[in-house]
Amino acid sequence: MTATIKAPPNRRRTHGDPKAPPKARSRGDLKVAMIFLAPATLGFVVFYIWPTLRGAYLSFTEYSLLASPNFNGLANYERMVQDSFFWNALVVTVEYVVINIGVQTVLAVGIAMLMYRLTQSITVRAVVLLPYLVANVVVALVWYWMLDFQVGIVNQFLTWVGIDPVAFFGESAYAIPTIAGINVWRHMGYTALLVFAGLQTIPKYVYEAAEVDGSTEWKTFWRITLPLLRPVLVMVLVVTMIGSFQIFDTVAVTTQGGPINASRVIYYYIYERAFTRFDFGYASAMALVLFAILALVSLLQLRLLRAKESDLA
Amino acid sequence: MRKPLNVGRIAAWASLIVLMLVTLFPFYWMLRTALSDNTQLPGHPSSLLPVDTTLGAFKRVLGLSTVAEAQAQGGSGASVDFWLYLRNSLIVATVTTVCQVFFSAMAAYAFARLRWRGRDQVFALFLSALMVPPIFTLLPNFVLIKNLGLLNSFAGIILPTAFMTPFAIFFLRQFFLGISRELEEAAMIDGAGHRRIFFGLIIPMSAAPIATLGILTYINSWNDYMWPLLVGQQENVRVLTVALGVFRSQTPQGGPDWAGLMAGTLVAALPMIILFLAFAKRITNSIGFSGIK
Structure with a gap:
């Protein structure tokens, strides 16, 4: 009696038998x-x-x-080849990715090094991560306000130090760098924490050996830290770059592709084609090409930077 | 590793402090602007304190002031009700998180703890979905949701991410793999079925990673913009991010309602900031693992 109560009504009768599993x-x-x-x-x-x-x-x-x-x-696809808006969107997107990833990666490595050398404080890490937890839309709108041509605090500050106000969103040449900068602000802390995690995997004895050999901090960074960090950096680059190509939210709530076509990135162009012109076939074709580009970019990065080999081996 | 202070170290600390200021200032500026009177803002653009401190902007976006009051303080007077959008965001993020984490945990259990032919191939197939850029599946998914008649419904917003994401399964599988087999086998000898092992052993033992994943999923879902923009335009299901986009496009006469806009962004950001403060350590420590696969 007790046995039947204990055993759940299972489909596999073998469970209760110690020899059966x-x-x-x-x-x-x-x-x-x-x-x-x-x-x-x-x-x-x-x-x-x-x-x-x-x-x-x-x-x-x-x-x-x-x-x-x-x-x-x-x-x-034939139409795409001849569509100057499509090519413009690609160029604008690449410009965005280059600025965004370039600045962000350099800053993230710098921040990670600062944290690694100065403090293990969780508070510092949390503050640095904070912008990443706020929606793209919120971040975009806050900066849209702070960068306003007339009353934005940034232009107030520029005027105060004697620089003419800048139309961050209103001038073609500045739109993409501005949007890229906003997203650097949001993502640099997150990226820095990824690099920070990578830094912690480098064994201490390597640094000790370098110090014994009389290496300066600068030399140690370039000759030891960076090469040993490479596998982590490659993964960070692949992940952040794929994310960066998908820039949409910031553009959608600030410039909406403008001025003229200066910030019409590929995601936004596909969105416009599909949901304001109801051109779903063409939009799908562009999305497929984007898919191929992203696959190619990640493959190339992994190859070029020999991701899998570690210099430590 | 304490070292004597030198010029380099002072410079390093200074850069770290500047960095933290740059990170925190926009948050302060949101608050400062949201507490200001919008009609007075242009006159004092660089005042570090709120201009004519008032809760008017919050009342305006929460739908607590009359049209005349709203317009008098520089609002557009269009009806906005961030309480409603807040409720919608809560519903979407909560249901998405609970369903996604639970179903992904079930799948992760099958991939980590059960033995069956083709398991690794099926897992690889699930993971391969990580390669597909979201916009590529978003277009056909929109068509599907539209054909199902689910536009402007919570189901339409939630369904695509309710069952799984490749990342969630991958994340949990990693942890489930680490649980020792002996425990499981002991439970089996005691007569526990897979359901009991899953609910009574695997889930309690993985409570920490499940909580971490839950928090990350909640934040992502709360902050999502593009999908709810496409399928949840109507007010009754409009989430905060979408509402902010709409609010920004309703420029009143004589300049944007910056105070109202910043009050709205605070309403959208505050729950995530609070969640973060409550779980800062857990979230911060999870980054190294979750970002790099």
Whole structure:
């Protein structure tokens, strides 16, 4: 009686028997696994696999949402080659990524070094991370206000030190650097913490050896820290760069692609095509090209920077 | 590792302090502007304290002041109700987080603790979804949600991320892999089924990483903009980020309602800042692991 109460009503009768589990294991847990995987698989198939296939198909169609998609072969891709807005969007996006990632990575390594050498304080790390936890939209709007041409505090400050006010969002040449700078502010602390985690994996004895050999801090940084940090830096670059290509929120709530086309990044252009012109086929084709570009960029980075080899080995 | 103070160290500390000031100042400026009277702001653009300190901006965005009052203080007078958007954000972030973390934990259990043929291949397939840029699946997902008649519904906003994200499964699987087999086998000998092992052993033993993942998911979901912008435009399901975009485009006569806008951004940011303050250590320590796979 007690035995039956203890044993749960399971489908696999072997559970209660101490000798049985190894035997049961070898047969595999496929049935149980299917139950545990059911919800995730449903989500995966419906919202990842199916839209990926459908997106690829839509890129070869003309589709306005009103009628069903109309297969038109490579027409979208031919159109893309000749679409100066598309090329402009790519150039603008690359400009954004270069400024954003360039500045952010240098600052992040600097901040990580500062934290590593000066303090293990969790408070410092938390403050540095804080902007990352606030929505892109919020960050964009706060800076939109602070960088306002007439009454923004930044231009007030510039005037005070004797520099003419700058139309950060209003002038074509400044729009992308401004947006890139805003996102550097939001992400540099997060990136610094990633680098910081990497710094902590470098064994202390390496530094001690360098000190014994009379190496200066500057030399140690360039000859030891940076090379040993490379695998971490490559991963950080791949992750942040892929994220950087997907710039949308900041543009959407500040410049909306302007002035003229100066900040119409690829994500925003695809969004406009799809949701204001209902040109879903063309938008899908551009999204597919972006997909290919991102895959290529990450592959190249991993190759060029020989990510997997560690200099420590 | 304490070293004597020298010029280099002083310079390093100075840069760290400047950095923290640059990080914190915009937060102060949000508060300073939100507590100001919008009509007086342009006259005192560089006053470090609120100009004509008032809670008017907060009343305005929370829908507590009349149209005339709002306009008198430089608001657009358009109806805004950030209480409603706050509620919507709470619903979306909470449901998304609970469902996503729970279902991902179930999947992670199947990938980490069960043995079945094809397991590693299926896991690799799940992970490969990390490579696909969100906008690529976003377009067909929008079509799907639209065809299901779920535009402007909470279900439409929540569904795509409710079941799993590749990252959540990956993250939890790492922790589940580290739990010793002996414990599990002892439980099995005691007659526990997989359900009991999952709920009674794996979940309690992984409470910390599950909490970390939950917090990160909550923050991401709260801060998301593009998807709710597309499927949740209507007021009854509009979340805070979308509402802020709308608010920014409703410029009243005679210049933007900066005080109102900053009050709105504070309403949107404050819950995350509080969450962060409560779990700062946990979130901060999770960064090294979660960012680099």
